[in-house]
Amino acid sequence: MRKLTRRPAVAVLTTALLLLVTACSGGSAAEGGKIKLTVATFGEFGYAPLFAQYEKDHPNIEIQSRVTDFDTHFKTLATQLAAGHGAADIVAIEEQQIPKYLGVKDKFVNLADYGADQLQNQWAAWKWAQGTKDGDVLGLGTDMGSLAMCYRRDLFQQAGLPTDRKAVAALMPTWDAYARLSQRFTDKLPKVKFADSAGTVYTAMLNQSPENYFSSRDDSYIADKNPAVRNAFMLAGTLAQKGQTAGATTYTQAWNVAIKQGTFATIACPAWMLTQIKEAGGDGNTGKWDVTTVPGASGNQGGSFLSIPKQSEHPKEAYDLTKWLTAPEQEKKIFLSDGILPSEPNVYKDPQVVAHTEPYFSGAPIGQIYATSADTLRPNYRGLHDADVRPEFGRALGRIEDGSEKVDAAWTDAVKLGREAIK
Incomplete structure (x- = not known):
C-alpha cells in the first residue's frame, strides 16, 4: 500500500x-x-x-x-x-x-x-x-508485490458470470482466457469496461516473464526480440482497441473516480493496492469487490x-x-x-x-491468496534502464486507448522509442 x-x-x-x-x-x-x-x-x-x-x-x-x-x-x-x-x-x-x-x-x-x-x-x-x-x-x-486479481462481484453478476472467487479464477487461468472473458463481459455490459487500463494488464503479464526489455545475460535491449513483451503488448493493446479498458491510469484522479463509479470490473492487484482501492471506492462500495488468483503464473509488482x-x-x-x-x-x-x-x-x-481476511473485499482470504502467490513468485530481470524504457510502452498503450494509434503502429513506435530512451 x-x-x-x-x-x-x-x-x-x-x-x-x-x-x-x-x-x-x-x-x-x-x-x-x-x-x-x-x-x-x-x-x-x-x-x-x-x-x-x-x-x-x-x-x-x-x-x-x-x-x-x-x-x-x-x-x-x-x-x-x-x-x-x-x-x-x-x-x-x-x-x-x-x-x-x-x-x-x-x-x-x-x-x-x-x-x-x-x-x-x-x-x-x-x-x-x-x-x-x-x-x-x-x-x-x-x-x-505478488499479484492477485481484484474484481467487482456486482458487475460480474450483472453480466451473468459467476461471482464465487474460485469459479472466477477457473474462468481465467491464462491471460488469453482473461481476454475471452473480457469479450463475454463486454457483450453483456457494453457500457462497462472490463479492465481499468491496458497498462495494468500489460504490466501484470510482463511481470510474470523472467526477462522484460533487457537480457539477463548482458543487459542488452531485447524488447523487439522477447516474445513475452510483444505478447503482453498485443493482448493488452487489443483489449484497448476493442474499447474494453477504461483508460484510467493507475493512481490518478481519473482512476479514483472510475473505482468509485464502478466504471471497470477487474484490476490485477498486489496486496498494497487494496487499501488504495478501498479509499477510492469509499464505504458505498463495501462488499462489491472481491479478490481471486491472477491469470498465469505469479509475478511481482x-x-x-x-x-x-x-x-x-x-x-x-x-x-x-x-x-x-x-x-x-x-x-x-x-x-x-x-x-x-x-x-x-x-x-x-x-x-x-x-488467516487474515478483508471485509471490504467480500471477506476475501487475502492472507491465504497473497501468501500462495508469494510462495510461487519468480521475479524478473529488470535491467539498468528499465525505468527509462518502460514508460514508452505505457504511453504507446495510452495512445491506443485514446484512439490516436492502432496496436501494430503503437508497438513499432514503442520498440523504437524504448531503444532511443536508453541513449
Whole structure:
C-alpha cells in the first residue's frame, strides 16, 4: 500500500535534468541531546506507530518522517546523492529502481559492515538477491508485490458470470482466457469496461516473464526480440482497441473516480493496492469487490528496500532502526494493519497472516491468496534502464486507448522509442 502514488519513475540519477531540491540534512542532533534520524519514503509505509514505539523504547532517538510521492522522492534522492548532502538517514528504494542504485552503491552504506549479511535467510532468496551486489548489501527488504486479481462481484453478476472467487479464477487461468472473458463481459455490459487500463494488464503479464526489455545475460535491449513483451503488448493493446479498458491510469484522479463509479470490473492487484482501492471506492462500495488468483503464473509488482546513504552522520543508529523496521515482528504488524505484504516467508506463512481476511473485499482470504502467490513468485530481470524504457510502452498503450494509434503502429513506435530512451 502506498497512499501517495506508486507508479513507474520517469527519471532517476540523471541529475543534469533535475532541479535542485533543498532538504534538511539527515542525521543531525535533536534537541535535548537526542540523535535525530530521518526516514524518507514514497507514500506511507505504515511506519507511524512503529516510529512511536521505537522512540519509546529508545529515548535517545528522535525519528523524522519525510513522505512524498514517487517521482518527487526519487528525483530528490538523485539530486541529494549528486550534491553529497541532504539525503535522509534511511531512504526507501523501489524494486524497479534497485538496478540503478546498485550501480552507485558506493554512495550507500554497505549494510554487511553492520552484520546484515547474517540476516540473509530472513527474506525470500530472490528478494535478498535483488538488494545485493558483489557481496555488498544495498538495502534490507520491506514488502513485495505478488499479484492477485481484484474484481467487482456486482458487475460480474450483472453480466451473468459467476461471482464465487474460485469459479472466477477457473474462468481465467491464462491471460488469453482473461481476454475471452473480457469479450463475454463486454457483450453483456457494453457500457462497462472490463479492465481499468491496458497498462495494468500489460504490466501484470510482463511481470510474470523472467526477462522484460533487457537480457539477463548482458543487459542488452531485447524488447523487439522477447516474445513475452510483444505478447503482453498485443493482448493488452487489443483489449484497448476493442474499447474494453477504461483508460484510467493507475493512481490518478481519473482512476479514483472510475473505482468509485464502478466504471471497470477487474484490476490485477498486489496486496498494497487494496487499501488504495478501498479509499477510492469509499464505504458505498463495501462488499462489491472481491479478490481471486491472477491469470498465469505469479509475478511481482512493487516492493521496496530501506537503504542508508553514506551522508548519514549516524549510520550505526540508522542501521539499527532499519533492521528493526524490517524484522519479522514489525513486518507482521504492518500487514495486519495496512495490508502491506512482507517479503519474508516466515511472516507471510504465519498462521495469523494466512488467516487474515478483508471485509471490504467480500471477506476475501487475502492472507491465504497473497501468501500462495508469494510462495510461487519468480521475479524478473529488470535491467539498468528499465525505468527509462518502460514508460514508452505505457504511453504507446495510452495512445491506443485514446484512439490516436492502432496496436501494430503503437508497438513499432514503442520498440523504437524504448531503444532511443536508453541513449
